[in-house]
Amino acid sequence: MKIDTSLSMPQLPEALSHAGLQFTVATEEDFEDIMAMSQDIYGGLDYLPTRYTSWLQETNRIVILARKHGKVIGLESVCVIDEGETVLVEGLRVAPQERGKGVAGVLLRFCSELVKSRFPEVKVTRLTRDDQLGPKDYQKYRIITKQGILLVRFRAEELKQRLSELGVGEDLHYPMINSSQRAGPLRLDHPTIQRLFLGTDLMQPILPNATIIQDWQPFKLLSSNMAILLKKDIDWMVDDLSNPSVASLCTFPFSVPIGDNWYYLNIDMFGKDVGLVRQQFLGHLQRHTSSLKGHVMCQMFLEPQLWESMAHFCQHTLGVELVKEYREQCVVEADIV
């Protein structure tokens, strides 16, 4: 799907004349203003600084800003996925001094009107939340799935040392498609990912509600979504090609605003076998911390019932620090009416 990137305000649906807010499409020049109002968000793990430029170039996405007297006070992005059926709402934020006054609600409603007029074929809006949902949210949204969130931090150099003491080595390999020989978690190449996730039903029972959630973004198993996913720098792993029970996706480490030399590693883990989950977790850590120097925040999303044992493993076997107690990532959706 192509969006008219020349979209300008006169073409947007009439601003809903809410509380003196104006809405504009974000541009490169707005970056500093957006960062200025984003300083404290997501516990310093904001992904927007590293994604902003590419978001502006994505043809299936619009980034909308709310302005008051011309000043940027809110942002939300809408991204059309699932072959045009779903709009993914992401990046929502309001400047600290403007919170609690209904700005997010107005911005969400504006974006919803925008989506209806620009993408009339979109039927559903989806978003991922990690805050406590209230009764009003349960009226508004259907729950698609939930994953536990395990957040740990460590120094890359120390973890590297610990992994080598534990004998975790670089033994992950790309599978040979027709080979029956395999050992440990397998890192997948693109053709194998396509074949396994789209060409078979093998992944459906492993994925929560048959959804690939990658770094907060929920995707149905569709080829247009796979095209989006395969453009990203992600490592994909499974335990077994012919009878998989655990799969995982790991980002390459990226800088986050929490401080200099701080990196973020996002691991989405699917499947219930704790031993296999541990193996893939170690595989990702080994690969992505071996050449890294600095602090790492590693967030793993996993089956809620595995949280406790993986948190224990992280603290007592890997010796890394647990940053937060149990939290949940919740994928929700609502029909566009």
Ligand SMILES: CC(C)(COP(=O)(O)OP(=O)(O)OC[C@H]1O[C@@H](n2cnc3c(N)ncnc32)[C@H](O)[C@@H]1OP(=O)(O)O)[C@@H](O)C(=O)NCCC(=O)NCCS
């Ligand atoms: C969350 C945040 C955007 C709320 O902004 P706000 O202007 O104070 O919120 P409002 O006063 O408009 O009230 C809340 C409205 O936003 C919605 N909302 C609140 N948090 C939301 C979230 N995380 N995702 C989607 N909608 C949310 C509420 O459901 C409500 O909608 P309603 O008007 O239909 O009832 C703001 O506190 C913020 O920027 N926080 C830091 C960034 C953040 O946590 N973003 C959430 C990303 S998941």
